[in-house]
Amino acid sequence: MGALHAGHETLIKTARAECDVVTVSVFVNPLQFGPSEDYSRYPRTWPQDLTICDRNGVELVFAPPVEEVYPTPQLITVDVGRLAEHLCGKFRPGHFRGVATVVLKLLNITRPARAYFGEKDIQQLVIIRRMVSDLNLPIRIVGVPTVRESDGLALSSRNKYLNAEERRAAPALYRALHDAASRIRAGEHDVSKIRAGALTLLAQSSLIRVEYIEVVDPDELQPLESIVGPVRIAAAVWIGTTRLIDNISAEPN
Amino acid sequence: MGALHAGHETLIKTARAECDVVTVSVFVNPLQFGPSEDYSRYPRTWPQDLTICDRNGVELVFAPPVEEVYPTPQLITVDVGRLAEHLCGKFRPGHFRGVATVVLKLLNITRPARAYFGEKDIQQLVIIRRMVSDLNLPIRIVGVPTVRESDGLALSSRNKYLNAEERRAAPALYRALHDAASRIRAGEHDVSKIRAGALTLLAQSSLIRVEYIEVVDPDELQPLESIVGPVRIAAAVWIGTTRLIDNISAEPN
Numbered sequence: 001m002g003a004l005h006a007g008h009e010t011l012i013k014t015a016r017a018e019c020d021v022v023t024v025s026v027f028v029n030p031l032q033f034g035p036s037e038d039y040s041r042y043p044r045t046w047p048q049d050l051t052i053c054d055r056n057g058v059e060l061v062f063a064p065p066v067e068e069v070y071p072t073p074q075l076i077t078v079d080v081g082r083l084a085e086h087l088c089g090k091f092r093p094g095h096f097r098g099v100a101t102v103v104l105k106l107l108n109i110t111r112p113a114r115a116y117f118g119e120k121d122i123q124q125l126v127i128i129r130r131m132v133s134d135l136n137l138p139i140r141i142v143g144v145p146t147v148r149e150s151d152g153l154a155l156s157s158r159n160k161y162l163n164a165e166e167r168r169a170a171p172a173l174y175r176a177l178h179d180a181a182s183r184i185r186a187g188e189h190d191v192s193k194i195r196a197g198a199l200t201l202l203a204q205s206s207l208i209r210v211e212y213i214e215v216v217d218p219d220e221l222q223p224l225e226s227i228v229g230p231v232r233i234a235a236a237v238w239i240g241t242t243r244l245i246d247n248i249s250a251e252p253n
Numbered sequence: 254m255g256a257l258h259a260g261h262e263t264l265i266k267t268a269r270a271e272c273d274v275v276t277v278s279v280f281v282n283p284l285q286f287g288p289s290e291d292y293s294r295y296p297r298t299w300p301q302d303l304t305i306c307d308r309n310g311v312e313l314v315f316a317p318p319v320e321e322v323y324p325t326p327q328l329i330t331v332d333v334g335r336l337a338e339h340l341c342g343k344f345r346p347g348h349f350r351g352v353a354t355v356v357l358k359l360l361n362i363t364r365p366a367r368a369y370f371g372e373k374d375i376q377q378l379v380i381i382r383r384m385v386s387d388l389n390l391p392i393r394i395v396g397v398p399t400v401r402e403s404d405g406l407a408l409s410s411r412n413k414y415l416n417a418e419e420r421r422a423a424p425a426l427y428r429a430l431h432d433a434a435s436r437i438r439a440g441e442h443d444v445s446k447i448r449a450g451a452l453t454l455l456a457q458s459s460l461i462r463v464e465y466i467e468v469v470d471p472d473e474l475q476p477l478e479s480i481v482g483p484v485r486i487a488a489a490v491w492i493g494t495t496r497l498i499d500n501i502s503a504e505p506n
Contacts, residue, residue: 072386081329082328137361
């Protein structure tokens with residue numbers, strides 16, 4: 001969706017190292033925003049996006065106008081089923097339908113051999129992996145680890161929305177996930193105790209309102225009650241009017 | 254779905270005349286049958302299907318086992334929205350989701366430049382056309398006119414289910430559609446009058462139970478009340494335990 005930052009640049013550099021031709025799509029997709037969400041104020045930084053693509057040797061930037069992607073009403077959409085029942089999908093009805101639909105369109109238009117997505121949007125990554133597999137697309141989806149600020153905050157185009165005080169509070173999200181992962185590595189199996197620990201950390205800032213924090217299986221993102229293998233811990237919080245998400249993998253030792 | 258007849262053979266011949274390489278998929282798709290429908294008794298005539306493909310110079314017959322098409326639960330499906338709200342979609346919930354999903358999978362596996370579908374299944378054809386357009390697939394969908402018996406009955410694999418008496422009653426379906434099309438060409442604009450005429454014809458046989466007869470716009474298959482341009486007239490009837498469908502195009506003179 002543009003507003004490229006060092007996280008996106010890592011996607012580009014990874015693709016550049018592995019592929020002959022690199023294409024970047026820049027498209028703020030109206031179909032994935034709810035009516036009360038930030039479609040119109042979502043940051044657009046087109047000249048800077050082009051500079052980042054240029055300096056990384058991107059061959060093609062595909063930045064179509066909305067009317068080219070949706071010339072007529074989009075009657076056909078991708079239903080992602082139970083993959084959207086939890087985490088962000090629960091709080092953003094229709095969001096992952098919109099994401100999956102536009103990604104399928106963009107993949108069909110650009111026809112890549114590989115496509116690179118950040119792990120920061122873990123539910124999106126899992127859904128796109130499953131879409132490619134369930135719909136038999138001859139594409140390899142590559143997940144790229146989240147890029148973080150030195151204090152742990154995951155890079156996101158929406159970090160621009162934070163004022164100075166909110167920015168200082170924001171790293172608590174990563175600290176809470178990190179705390180949960182440490183408890184799991186230390187042998188804690190009970191998800192309710194792991195969540196309680198993370199929520200206590202987040203409650204220390206009065207600026208933070210927790211939307212969800214869940215421990216889920218990494219393939220279908222269904223909530224777990226006790227931990228026996230690899231998991232994803234994912235959370236969304238509001239800081240003022242800004243919604244931030246983050247996630248981390250963990251596994252019992 | 255196999256059980257190939259002269260209608261399918263016309264699809265093959267049309268493709269053969271227009272394309273360098275012809276592929277036929279034969280797959281009875283469980284995803285498009287409702288729980289009370291005829292998935293298990295649907296006719297399978299594999300040796301005869303191969304003979305028909307052979308004698309028409311088909312290069313590849315793709316007939317995968319069910320486990321190859323659905324190795325894991327199909328979590329990602331194609332939602333066809335209002336295109337399935339009327340006609341058969343109204344009476345077969347989930348049917349066109351199953352059709353669109355498997356066709357998208359088969360198209361992604363076989364990667365044709367063109368794909369041929371019969372006009373007999375008009376709602377399927379319209380949905381697949383729109384899917385290819387809405388999802389930006391680089392494929393041309395070709396609709397091929399319905400092949401009929403000399404008495405007008407549209408060829409269908411399900412005609413095998415009819416006993417002799419039912420078979421004699423079956424052409425009333427086409428006669429009713431033909432009657433409706435004639436009224437439209439003669440200047441009748443009122444859909445309720447056109448439907449009443451067709452229903453009267455169908456009521457002459459006690460073996461026939463009408464599921465629906467509708468006059469719809471040809472692009473989105475929404476029901477019309479009065480006729481101002483080209484339309485499709487489509488119907489489904491039950492004869493005994495067999496469900497037959499047919500449709501015809503019409504336009505005011």
